[in-house]
Amino acid sequence: MNHIAHAARILLATLREIFDEAAYTRFLGRSHMPSSPEAYAAFWREREETPAPPKCC
């Protein structure tokens, strides 16, 4: 049962990373902001300044 719970946690963490939820949480921690529309807008302003990671064919 522990193994299944561990696997589920890893799967959720992977999905949170792929879907940028983890990146947003880290942004909130780094900028000491609570989650809000303004914080999310700031998160995307920061992301748009950096080159987009390539996606393969």
Added chain:
Amino acid sequence: MNKTLRVLLWIAVATLGAAAVGVVALRRGEPINALWLVIAATCCYALGYRFYSKFISARILALDALRATPAERLENGRDFLVTNKWVVFGHHFAAIAGPGPLVGPVLAAQFGYLPGTLWVLAGAVFAGCVQDFVILLFSIRRDGKSLTEMAKEETGPLGGFVAYSAVIAILIILLAVVALVVVNALKDSPWGTFTISMTIPIALLMGLYLRRIRPGKVLEVSVIGFLLVLAAIWGGQWASQNPALARVFTLTAPSLAILIIIYAFAASAMPVWLLLAPRDYLSTFVKLGTISLLAIGIVVMHPTLHMPALTRFTDGTGPVFAGKIFPFAFITIACGAISGFHSLISSGTTPKLIARETETRMVGYGAMMAESAVAVMAIIAAGVLQPGLYFAINSPAGIVGQTAAAATSTISNWGFPVTAADMQALAHAVGEQTLFNRTGGAPAFAVGMAHIFSQSLGGQTVMALWYHFAVMFEALFILTILDAGTRVARFMIQDALGHIYKPLGRTSWYPSILATSALIVAAWGCFLWQGIKDPLGGINSLWPLFGIANQLLATVALCVATTIIIKLHRTKYAAVTLAPLSWLVAVTFTAAWQKVFDPSPRIGFLAQARAPAAGPMTVATSRLIFNNRLDAAVTAILVVMVGLVLVESARQWISIITGRQAVQVREAPFVLTRLAEEQG
């Protein structure tokens, strides 16, 4: 498990694998079960990972668990971040898995299932996985440097310039060819066009939801978006049966091409959070779910392959694309075996997330094996179709004839019986008016996938829904590649132009954004337009061009890797990268030579340019001549540039081996990891 048991287990895996490969390779004249391919692939991957990747880790790369990675040393909570290895694996796999491993193997199935299967298995284990693995590790030891930076440092400025140019060229050709795949899948298909059109407002809605209602709740909104997409697939059936709506959404190839070009320009220039990002989330969600579902479907249903192991088209006269198995099977299937594009991802985000060097084996080598497994699934999806149906869907009208009667007669005469009634019944079952001349691989894959799913879930009655789900799944993530790829290329062009005029390099300056977006979209739009006007279907010329460009980038990546291996005094093991490099040089240079100079107009660009010149000159023929000369020039330029990198690299290898050149290893200095101390 004790040692004897382990040895016996691996002997059993090797024996089973050899038996499965034997069945796949030697069975003739009767259909085989898809499970043989699954078993052969599983055993090959297991053996490759356990023995070959371990050999590379220990003897060549000397992975060091005590050496701090850039994720640890440079951790900033943004780009550099220590991340769980399974999370990095998933992230890396999501970035490398695109439509390539699905489309390429379906196209190459014209040779039969055998050539593609053998190339996917051997290519992945000995070439693709090795490339991804070594480039990832070398990037980690250089603080996450990109392939272009490593090429510049290790093989000289020419290497850097060629890598940069190859990336831009590949992006442009890739975007054109994937756009052509979507156009061919959606032309004259009101159901498919309606569904894909609906994904744009759905993505905008998701963007606004994330921004205004539930900031950052991406997984939640992706589930909502997915449900809306399912509703759009359901609605597509209704739209296709409503005469007024069906008229609106029944579009010709040129109309679709224009709409896609406008869409990609708008998406590239719009704020990312509004359209590009939510669309990316939605397509990733659908992609991961569908690939998992297909894997389960194949194992549970274990369908029979009707495609023979080898077809008569091994002689180079295939209708899907012209050319013999060597070299064309090896450039048609890139992403499932080896793809140069992966080296950009292995030297992009991934090296900045890895916590320990020892994890690069699982992430670099392992994720490519997973991608290769996706290619095996695509071979199975194409193989389950009756060959006559496969060729009727994938052959252009210019080859098989303009009418249903002509096409079925031509294909039946090839020895693959099919009737107009069979095609009509299939089109009716999947909710389309016709499936003739749907070149590009996506519709054939969708029919195969719908066939596998409909056997287990819902039967023939829901085949149309499964078909449009598959088309939506492919078109959705191809369109995501279009807007994301246009944006990546825009950043690269802006970066270069910034050296000439500084404001052009500012990624937030709108005149620069609009100008560079227009430049990129015009470049791939030009190739797309060429593809839809091509009487041979476009895929015949564009897919090999893309394959050559992609494999040439892999050649550059393997040159860089070999140079570093020799600099590390592991020359006696350099064959690990030198062997796939030699193979790729043989494949790409032969393919490029044939594509430019072959006297057959179906293969050689210059021969094709000469063929219409013999007839009356019209606007269409002069455009065809120009397009073919352009394709020939692009191919020749790429090959000459990569040839120069090869010569420069070889000169450097000889200088190092003979001691004429001092070795400069440009790795970041060794720093002891804190992660080891924390674990005691």
